[in-house]
Amino acid sequence: MASQVIALVVNDEEREFIAKPGTSLLSGLRDSLGLTAAKRGCAQGGCGACTVLVDGKAVLSCLLAVETINGATVRTLEGVAADGQLDEVQSAFLDGFATQCGFCTPGMIMAAEALLDRNPDPGEDEVAEAISGNHCRCTGYRPIMNAIVDAARRRREARAAAGAPARVSEEVA
Amino acid sequence: MNYRLASIDKDYFADQRDERYSVIGSVVQRSDAFGHVTGRTEFFEDQAPARMLHVKMHRSQRHHARIRGIDVSAAEAVPGVVRALTHADIPNNLYTPLKLIGIGPDDEPILAEGTVRYLGEPVCAVVAETEAAAYDAAARVAVSYEDLPAVFDVEEALAPGAPVVNEYHGHNYFTYEGHHCRRLRFGDVDRALATADHVFEWRYQSSPIEQAPAETTGCIVVPQPDGRLRIHSDTQACFFTLDNTALILNTPPGKLRIVGGTVGGGFGGKVDVAVEPVACVAAMATGRPVKYVYNRYEEMQVSSPRAAERIYIKDAVMNDGRITGRQIRFYADAGAYSRHSPYAITKSAAHMPGPYTIPNVWADCHCVFTNRTPSSAMRGFGVTILDFALESQMDRIARALGADPLQLRLINAYRDGDVKAHRKVAEGTALVEVIQKAAEIVGHELPEDFRRMSSASREGA
Structure with a gap:
């Protein structure tokens, strides 16, 4: 071929x-x-x-x-931060010490972005499910899970402040 | 987010200096985190030099065998293959990483020479234009073997008549200052055992543990116009790797430059000198950039894990909970080569008999060679599994005596001024206070006299 x-x-x-x-x-x-x-x-x-x-x-x-x-x-x-401005997931990872070696971080953030795109208010179980295919050998996952929950809250608050609907991409839910 | 801030408990440590810290207690962002969350952190494999070649390894398919011959003709016939490398291409093929601190003998080949001593040992490296061609060719290297008897158990390896794993040592143990093991002798353990109310002996065994970093071990070597080699590596030990590689290449260290420090998980697994020497030889032989990176199978199977350890602990114990003697036989499975194990076993000996003051201590700590994957560094190696055994032993003694496990520890905990088994005076001990605080936090009630104990004195113990 x-x-x-x-x-x-x-x-x-x-x-x-x-x-x-x-x-x-x-x-x-x-x-x-x-x-x-x-x-x-x-x-x-x-x-x-x-x-x-x-x-x-x-x-x-x-x-x-x-x-x-x-x-x-x-x-x-x-x-994700093409305009130089960290989005909610990135800033929550940064503030929540959800990175150590950083090797899993790109995959973790993209898995979190996909989750928050379809579910703006995920529970812990849903966060765990969303990153269940992403290995992290440093953090023990807890800071990552906390950061994703925190990112969802930040995004909901930002959207509410801007008067935008919380859910933006129904088609992938 | 709430952070629990470290502080010094003035209830216990009244004479410590006042807490006027400028950093402790404040939240400081990691300097590398911005790169991590934006994907801009550069790991070694993010380098993409032009005309880069790829190295893949043909590995031993036997546990222990004499090599009768290596035929690379089929490998070299694969389209895209530039060349194959064997032991004859490595300037100083025999090494041991701790020779930098005077530990010997050299006992490990970069590429197998005459003998293989573990399954997966590197035998022949193939350099090719693409990763796929390198894999294909590495699989076509034909090695003929004459099998030798192998040994996989530490105590079997030390038994008379066991096959010798590594002839550079001549026997299946590392020699410590003329002795067959690292020894600890303090007091008279035999007498303590003979006069004890109870003697308890249990056996502990661990398996090898792979560090399993998210990023596999690897490097990219780029020849420079001035003849130097620039090595992009995920090693945890840049200078260690540089010096060892220089010795192996028989080149001044100034001819090498390591670009590193960004490690996608290491946990000790990237302390060995695993990939850089072969990649450097390939780069020098071809004049082109070379990448040599483990795949996940190699990382799991071939990169050195934490050693499997077997530990026998025999204790002389009195009815009141005092441990009056402790005898330990400790065996660490170094696998086929020394790597960092001789140092680990010294650490084990230094850690005995745990944070307890025991007047009679006897320990033999063996660094044993077997035909298993060489073990090496991993988070607290030499100590972590030993601690599991020592603390399990304390719990089992408490259970056997019907005693409280924390009280048993408080009775035996070392205090400031105690002489440890290595003739060092203990100072700055805080085990008593840590146990008291932990008991309080989890609601474990301690009697008044145990709550009054202190690391500063033996009173009440």
């Missing part, structure tokens, strides 16, 4: 690259597009460090052959 041109909308930009058959989305992001926030922890779908959003859903980019999602919309951690 021949290589093909892959076109994706990545962090609101149209990007194209040439990929051999079977190239993972993770490899496409890191090796072809230079977006290195998503990490290769296990390359077998076990650790969640490569988690990104494809059409709003959290996916393991190391397991996704990029030719199967040609034309999709992808969001990585680089696209």
